Amino acid sequence: CVLHLPLQEMIRAIRSARTQCEERGVIQRECAAIRAQFRQADNGGRSHNLAKLLYVHMLGYPAHFGQMECVRMIASPRYSEKRVGYLGAMMLLDEKQDASLLITNSIKNDLSHSNQYVQSLALCTLACMGSAEMCRDLAPEIDRLLRASNSYIKKKAALCAVHIVRKVHDLGELFAPAARSLLAEKNHGVLHGAVVLITELCERNPETLERFRKTVPDLVQIMKGLVISGYSPEHDVAGISDPFLQVRILRLLRILGRNNEAASDAMNDLLAQVATNTDSTKTVGNAVLYETVLTVLDIKSESGLRVLAVNILGRFLLNNDRNIRYIAMTSLQRIVGTDHNAVQRHRGTIVDCLKDQDASVKRRALELSLALVSATNIRSMMKELLLFLSSCPLELRAQAASGIFNAAERYAPSQRWHIDTILHVLTTAGGDVRDETVPNLIQLITNTSELHCYTVHKLYRALLSDISQQSLVQVACWCIGEYGDLLLRGECQETEPVQVTEDDVLDALETVLQSHMSAPATRGFALTATMKLSTRITDNVDRIRSIVSIYGSCIDVELQQRAVEYNALFKKYDHMRAAVLERMPVIEKNSPGHTNGESTREAVKEVQPAKVKQAETLLPQQPASQVCDLLDLLGGSEEPLQPNPAVGSTLPVLPVSTSSTAGGDLLDLLGGLEPTPLTPAPTVTVYEKGGVTLTLSSEKQSDSGLTVTLTACNSTDSDISSFTLQAAVPKSVQLHMKAPSGDSLPARGAAKVTQMVALSNPNKVNLKMRIRISYTSQGSAFQDTVQVDSFPEH
Amino acid sequence: MMRFLLLFSRQGKLRLQKWFTPIPEREKKKIIREMTTMVLARQPRSCNFLHWKDLKIIYKRYASLYFCLAIENHENELLALEVIHRYVELLDKYFGNVCELDIIFNFEKAYFILDEFLLGGEIQETSKQIVNRCIESSDMLQEYYCEGETDFPGTWRKL
Numbered sequence: 001c002v003l004h005l006p007l008q009e010m011i012r013a014i015r016s017a018r019t020q021c022e023e024r025g026v027i028q029r030e031c032a033a034i035r036a037q038f039r040q041a042d043n044g045g046r047s048h049n050l051a052k053l054l055y056v057h058m059l060g061y062p063a064h065f066g067q068m069e070c071v072r073m074i075a076s077p078r079y080s081e082k083r084v085g086y087l088g089a090m091m092l093l094d095e096k097q098d099a100s101l102l103i104t105n106s107i108k109n110d111l112s113h114s115n116q117y118v119q120s121l122a123l124c125t126l127a128c129m130g131s132a133e134m135c136r137d138l139a140p141e142i143d144r145l146l147r148a149s150n151s152y153i154k155k156k157a158a159l160c161a162v163h164i165v166r167k168v169h170d171l172g173e174l175f176a177p178a179a180r181s182l183l184a185e186k187n188h189g190v191l192h193g194a195v196v197l198i199t200e201l202c203e204r205n206p207e208t209l210e211r212f213r214k215t216v217p218d219l220v221q222i223m224k225g226l227v228i229s230g231y232s233p234e235h236d237v238a239g240i241s242d243p244f245l246q247v248r249i250l251r252l253l254r255i256l257g258r259n260n261e262a263a264s265d266a267m268n269d270l271l272a273q274v275a276t277n278t279d280s281t282k283t284v285g286n287a288v289l290y291e292t293v294l295t296v297l298d299i300k301s302e303s304g305l306r307v308l309a310v311n312i313l314g315r316f317l318l319n320n321d322r323n324i325r326y327i328a329m330t331s332l333q334r335i336v337g338t339d340h341n342a343v344q345r346h347r348g349t350i351v352d353c354l355k356d357q358d359a360s361v362k363r364r365a366l367e368l369s370l371a372l373v374s375a376t377n378i379r380s381m382m383k384e385l386l387l388f389l390s391s392c393p394l395e396l397r398a399q400a401a402s403g404i405f406n407a408a409e410r411y412a413p414s415q416r417w418h419i420d421t422i423l424h425v426l427t428t429a430g431g432d433v434r435d436e437t438v439p440n441l442i443q444l445i446t447n448t449s450e451l452h453c454y455t456v457h458k459l460y461r462a463l464l465s466d467i468s469q470q471s472l473v474q475v476a477c478w479c480i481g482e483y484g485d486l487l488l489r490g491e492c493q494e495t496e497p498v499q500v501t502e503d504d505v506l507d508a509l510e511t512v513l514q515s516h517m518s519a520p521a522t523r524g525f526a527l528t529a530t531m532k533l534s535t536r537i538t539d540n541v542d543r544i545r546s547i548v549s550i551y552g553s554c555i556d557v558e559l560q561q562r563a564v565e566y567n568a569l570f571k572k573y574d575h576m577r578a579a580v581l582e583r584m585p586v587i588e589k590n591s592p593g594h595t596n597g598e599s600t601r602e603a604v605k606e607v608q609p610a611k612v613k614q615a616e617t618l619l620p621q622q623p624a625s626q627v628c629d630l631l632d633l634l635g636g637s638e639e640p641l642q643p644n645p646a647v648g649s650t651l652p653v654l655p656v657s658t659s660s661t662a663g664g665d666l667l668d669l670l671g672g673l674e675p676t677p678l679t680p681a682p683t684v685t686v687y688e689k690g691g692v693t694l695t696l697s698s699e700k701q702s703d704s705g706l707t708v709t710l711t712a713c714n715s716t717d718s719d720i721s722s723f724t725l726q727a728a729v730p731k732s733v734q735l736h737m738k739a740p741s742g743d744s745l746p747a748r749g750a751a752k753v754t755q756m757v758a759l760s761n762p763n764k765v766n767l768k769m770r771i772r773i774s775y776t777s778q779g780s781a782f783q784d785t786v787q788v789d790s791f792p793e794h
Numbered sequence: 795m796m797r798f799l800l801l802f803s804r805q806g807k808l809r810l811q812k813w814f815t816p817i818p819e820r821e822k823k824k825i826i827r828e829m830t831t832m833v834l835a836r837q838p839r840s841c842n843f844l845h846w847k848d849l850k851i852i853y854k855r856y857a858s859l860y861f862c863l864a865i866e867n868h869e870n871e872l873l874a875l876e877v878i879h880r881y882v883e884l885l886d887k888y889f890g891n892v893c894e895l896d897i898i899f900n901f902e903k904a905y906f907i908l909d910e911f912l913l914g915g916e917i918q919e920t921s922k923q924i925v926n927r928c929i930e931s932s933d934m935l936q937e938y939y940c941e942g943e944t945d946f947p948g949t950w951r952k953l
Contacts (some may be wrong), residue, residue, distance in 0.1 A: 008899050017896075051902055058808060059900065060823065080936045087905055096815040117932050127914035152928070163914040189919045196916050233920045237876070244920045247873050276931065287872035326841045360841040558911055757871075765944060 007048050011055060027056055031065075038069050046073060046085040054084075054091055063128055067092050067099045074106045075554045079118065082110070086121045095131035104134050111141050119145075123156040127163045137166040138169050145179040151187040158182065158193030162200050172201045176208055183218050188235055188242055191222065195248045201257050213256050216263050220270045223249050227274055238282040250274070250291040257299030264300040274307050286316070286324055289606055290331070297335055310335070310342040317349040322358045329353065329364035336371045348371050351381070354388045361394055370403040380409040382421060390428050397432040401425050405437065408710050419455055421781050423472070427462060430469025440476050443587045445479060453492040456483040461502065463508055468517050474525045477512060480505060481529025482584060485536040502540045505533065510547065527551060527559060531566045535581045545570055557621035682792040683711070687773065689784060692715035692745070694725075694773065698791040704764065706791065708757040716777070721745075723775040725755055729767060734760040745775070767791060795915035796877075797849060798825070799908070801897065804858055806830040809897050810904055815913035823863040829862050843871050852872055854878050858894045877917065884911060906932065 010030050017023035030052060050069055057063035070092060073085025093100045103125070108258060110122035123145075126138060142164060145157035155181045159173045175197060182194035204211040226249075235242035253271075257264040261697070274292045279285040289312055296309040315595045316328030329350070336343045350372065353365035366388065373381045389400050404425055412418035422441050425433065445455050458477035467473050480487060484505055491497045512518050512526040527548075534544045548570065551563035569577050637697045687694035698708045714720045724741045729735045740755035761767055774781070798817075801810040808826060817825070832844060833853045840867045844851040846864070852874040853862045865871070882892070884907050888898040897904050910925045912918055919925050 055901060058811065060808075073925065083906070083932070087902060096816065096818075113883070115935075117928075117935055120928075124909050124913060135808065156913060159918060163918060188921060189924065192917060192920055234923055242920050243876065244873065244917050247870055248917075283878055285874055287870055287876055290872050291870050322839075322841050323843065323872065323875070326843060344810065357839065358839075358841045412799055431899040444892055515810075641937075 003404055006045070007051050007055070010052050014055075014059070023059075027061055029058070031061070033407070033702060035065060038066070044720065046076075047078075047081045050084050050088050054286040057091060057196050059203045066099070071099055071102045071106075074103050074110075077647060079115070082118060082121055086125045090125055095129055096133075100129065100131065101133075104137065107134070108138060108141070111145070111660075116150065119153055120156060123153070123160050127156070127160045130160075130163060130167065132167045135167045135171070139164055139168075139174055143178055146175065150736045151185070151190050154182070154185070155187070155189035155193040156188065158197050158207065162193075162197050165197075165200050165204065169204055169787060172204055172208060176201055176211070178273055180212075180215070183215060183222075184786050188245055192245050192248060195219075195245070195252050199213060199248070199255060202252070208337055209255065210525070212303070213260065215264050216253065216256055218268045219253055219256075220267055221248050221276070223270055225254075228271075237284045239279050240284050240288060242286050243284045246274075246288050246556075247291045250295050254295040254298050257295070259300070261300050267295075267299070268302060268305060271301065272305055275305075275312060280315070283321065283323070286321075290316075293331060297331075297339070306339065308340060310346075314349065315347040317346060317353065322356065322361055325353060325356065326358070326361050329361065330370055333364065333368050333371065336368065340372075343368075344372060347377070347381075351384045354384060354392075359393055360396075362392065363399075365393070366396060366400055366403065370407060373411060375406040375411045378407065378413060379417075382407065383600065385541055386421070386424055386428070389425065394432075396428045398434070401429050401433045403436075404441075411478050415444075415764040416451055417444065418452065419448065419451060421464065423458060426469060426472035426475065427466070433471050434597065438471050439477050441471075442478055445475070446482075446584055446587050449586075450666075452483045453486040453489075454480075454495055455479060456487045457498065460487055460505070460508065461498075461511070467512055467515055470519050470522050473512055473518065473522050477509060477525040477529040480509065481532035483526075484529075485535045488537065502533075502537045503543075505531065505537075506540060506543055506547075513547075513551075520558060523556070524562060526563075527562055527566070531562075532581045534570075536577050567717055646754065650687075684792050686771070686788050687784070690777075690782065692720070692773065692775070694696070694771070696788060696791070701758075702759055704762045706759045706767070707763065708759060708769070708791065710755045710771070710775075712745060712753045712755075713749050715749050717747050718745050718778050719744065720775045720777045722781075723753055724773075726769060726772040726774070727757055728770045728772075730757065730765050732761070732763040733767065734762075736760075795866055795917065796869075796874075796912065797866065799863075799865075799881075799912075800826060800829055800862040801832050801904075802833075802862070803894060804834070804859050805861070806834060807858065809894065810908075812899060812905070812908055812912075814912075823885075829864075833860055842875060844903075850874075852860075852878065854880050859897070877912075878920070880897055880909060881908065883922060884925055887922070888929060 005063065010026075013026050013030075014023055014084045017026050034049050034053050037045065046069070047294055050066060050073060051065040053069075054062050057066075066088060070088035072083050073081045074089060075250050076082055076085065076195045089103055090101070093103075107126055111126075113119050125135065126142075130138070139161075142157050142160050145153055146161060150403070160180075161179070164173065165172045168767045173685065179194055179197045181188060181200060183198075185191055185194065198212055202212050226246055229241055232241050237243050237246075253267050254627070255467070257267055270704055271292055275289065275296070278288050278292070280289055293309040293312050296305050301309075310332075313331050313475050316324045317332075319328075332343050332346070332350070347369075353361055354364065354369060356362055369385065369437045371379065373385075385400065385404050385407070389397065389404065392400055400521055405422065408418055408421045411422070422437075422444070426437075426441075445452070457470075458480045459479045462472060463476040464479070486492075487500050487505060488498055488502060498749075508528045513523055513530070516764070518526070530544055532540050537544075548563050548566045551559050552567050554560045554563060568582060573580075618713070683695045683697040685693060686696045693713045693715065695711045695713075696708060697711075698706055701707055710725055712723060712725070723740075723745050725737075725738060725740065727735060736758040738756040738758065740753055742751075742753050745751070745753055757769075759767070759769075768783060769791075771788065772783065772785045774783045796814055797814045798814060799810070800808065807873060808830075811822070811826065815821065823926060828846070831852065832846065832851070836844075842852055842854055849864045850867060850869065851864050851873055851934050852871055853860055854875060857863075861882070863878055864876055865874050885892040885897070885904065887930075888901070889902065889906055897934070907929055910919060910928050919928075919929070
């Protein structure tokens, strides 16, 4: 037909444009022409104009100016114009636009047109874009068409009814009777539409479902007819008679048989027949078998039928077509909970699918394999899973690693196996494990005390070969720091003995510290581990000292802070070092500080909470507000001094700290060290009597904070014991006495006692402190008091 | 039900779009971009099924065209492949050895054929022959008009 050319010419012109710009030019010209044509009177070329606009619209250009033209065309008496008009409406309009209301009348009229192809256009458009209003308006008309029209119209009316019910749920009741009677039709198109409509009605309304259960025998009959009947040219697809209809009937049977014994019984034989007789050499047959399996597994089928269904899935797993393998696995996944044993029988095939080329199949195989792990098959399954992990696609590694950890935790046959498995995962996929893995593994290792030696040897060896996997390196550093002494001892029950020198170990840790591959958190682990070794090795402590002091000027603030604190631990607080760095106690699962926080802080967090726990049992909390105003220094009345809370305790007790930052904890312990080069604070002698000397030094912490250090010395020839200090300050000043280093002063200044006092002076009053000194010497008790009026400031 | 059907070339140019639920224009463009990106990135011998949001995407390549059908989660994927195949067969019968150019230059026909096969997101007619006959009749009706008649014949009512 000659009139078609303009459209095809335009398409040719657009396609021959060499650039986007050129294309835009052609389209702009064409759209202008189309607009002009729209405005003109009827010239016989209207449908082609609109078609041109629809083509332009498909390329992604705006076409809203064509909406009214669609409305006009739909109202035209000419079929060609109606056809393109309705197509345009479906492409350019949707129910949210006002223009769509304008076509309601045309649709209404065309539904009762004398020509079925015009009726068809209206039905199609209604089913495609009918708004709720339109649906309510036209529902009675659709019901009429369902009952009294030819098959061509009936099948379309059925799907219109489906659309109407989806839009306006209440109207379902209207169509139920007509739907029921449509099941008696012979025409496949109508039958298919009827089954879809009944399915929709049953899914939306349980009462309707009850009523439609009576149709199960009819549906079974229809199905039987399709399955047993001879070759039907109209509906045959590769030997299957109307697979589309079969699948829909099977789906409806599923809905009707669910949770209902009687209905399930009525369809049992049919399902068995379909399952056994359907040819599975082509996809289409497998589509029917697949739907059958889904139905069998969802209704109350007898066990024999269930086994048959699961076996079909098992056969699917061996199919060359990976689509079939994929859907087999998704189906098995759905029933692995309810039919676990049946699925277990196919475990071998499922595990083989881990090696499939296709990523989707691999993913499903992984999920299913993890679901099939049990206490009996854990060892063999884990072998396969670890093998999978080493070669699996990147996007599956995190899932595989966490699945393996869960399985290991639930079914580990021995602790050594558990630790080995985790180490294997960290070596293979350390970069993809979740953050909690490191503390979880540390906890597991701590709790397996009999394997500490084995674990640290294994981790040390792993560290030597590869320092790129951060999780592994972190755990290894932690273990070396903690159990370094076991490593150096050389012999180990579970592994081959190996000679490791102190230098070897320190070399390893330094390599981690210096490597560009190490994340900041990892370097933190390494530094802390190095420091811990200072109490576990004997010869190379100086080396550790120098490492620590070097990092005191590291650019990384976290490392610098740690280094400075460790440095202080060497210098000022050497007496505390052993206790601070001693072996960790068993970590309780889910103890606070375990699960919270960023991973970078986790290393030091590990150290603090347990130590705090230790301290808690020894010492009642000292509330800061317990500063007695007894000694009103400004008033001068004598009253009992604030007691020293740490009397009699010999352990360096840590203050109970609520600070959540690791740095904060350490700062509290060591009295608020600033990360600046250490120069000795000026000291002043505040007391000198009877051979006992008390010196005082102070350091400003902040605007209102001051730390005072008292040092006592005994120059007499006899030892002094039970040496205690008590302090009192003005009312508004807060005082916190830290634990003294000891309570004995040996003769001739052989050792000193130090005690730190933290003062907070927010009101900036004139700071004074009264100190009471008590001790026993040569069997007699002594007591004295001294007042300090000024503090040397750093 | 089916939610949408897209046809696009290997370069990602859209050749046909059928939406079975109302979706704003901007959203349609976004979905088209996502589908073309996802499907074109697939390896040659991969599974034809993808997951996207709460839908299953079934795609298949025929010569230079990708057919991409989105179905709801409870639908049968293997049957969806048969739906795509059936549509290709219908196009092939109509155009005779159909190729991408046929669909480009006669896109309205591709839609008319689709509208006889699927309706409201469901299969409308399961017989190939009936669909073909209906299309032919409709075409004749159109042709018949083109020759000058202004009224509809009363025939072609019964198939």
